[in-house]
Amino acid sequence: MRMRDTFIKPMHPEGYKFVGIFAVITLVLFWLWAPLGWLGLGLTVWCYYFFRDPKRSVPLGETLVLSPADGVVSLIEPAVPPSELGLGPQPLTRVSVFMSVFNCHVNRMPVGGTIEAIAYHPGTFVNASLDKASTDNERNALLIGMEDGRKVVVVQIAGLVARRIMCWARKGQPLRAGDRFGLIRFGSRLDVYLPPGVAPMVSLGQTMIAGESIIADLASLDPARLSRSE
Helix, strand or coil: CCHHHHHCCCECHHHHHHHHHHHHHHHHHHHHCHHHHHHHHHHHHHHHHHCECCCCCCCCCCCEEECCCCEEEEEEEEECCCHHHCCCCCCEEEEEEEECCCCCCEEECCCCEEEEEEEEECCECCCCCCCCHHHHECEEEEEEECCCCCEEEEEEEECCCCCEEEECCCCCCEECCCCEEEEEECCEEEEEECCCCCCECCCCCCEECCCCCEEEECCCCCCCCCCCCC
C-alpha cells in the first residue's frame, strides 16, 4: 500500500453532494473572513472522511458473523428482535456497534444469505449508545436467511444526529458477507441478533471494523469471550 492510500480513501457517491455543499460554503466563508474559511475547510475534510468507503479484507468462512459497522461494541445482552420481523418473543444475543461521527458509516452484511424481510420503523432520535435506542429510535431491520436455515438479524438504528437511514438491499436479494448494504447519516448504531445458542467472540468496548472484525462463529461451541481493559 502506498503512503497516499493510507490517508486518501475512496468516497461513497452519496457523499459527493454534501462535500460539494461544504466546499461552496467554505469559499463563501473565506470571502467573508479567512479564519471562518479555515474552519469551513476543516469541516469539508471531515465530511469527506465521513463518507469514505475503503476496501476491506473480508474473512472467508460460511459460519463467521462479521461486524456490519465500524465503531465500538457498546452492548452485549439478550434482547427480543424487532417485533416487525415477526420472529416471536424469544430473546436472542444482541451485539450493538456504536458509530461516532468520525467512523466510516457504510454498513456491510454480517453473513452471507438471502434478504427474507426488510422492515422500517419510524421513531425518535435519542443517543444511539443508549439501550432504549433499539426500541425507541427510527430503525430499519433486515432478516437474513442463511443456506443452512439459520437466520441472522441486522438493524440500522438512527442516532441523536442521524436523520437518514439508507438501505440498498432488497427483499429476496442474495448477498455475501461483507457486501455493502446501507449507510446512515450522521452517527448511529447497528445491532446484530445472533441465532440461538451462538455466543459472541467480542467484548464491550472492543473496536470493530465493518466487514473484517468477527463478532461470532456459528460453528463454535466456546462460551462468550472475556476480556480485560488496559
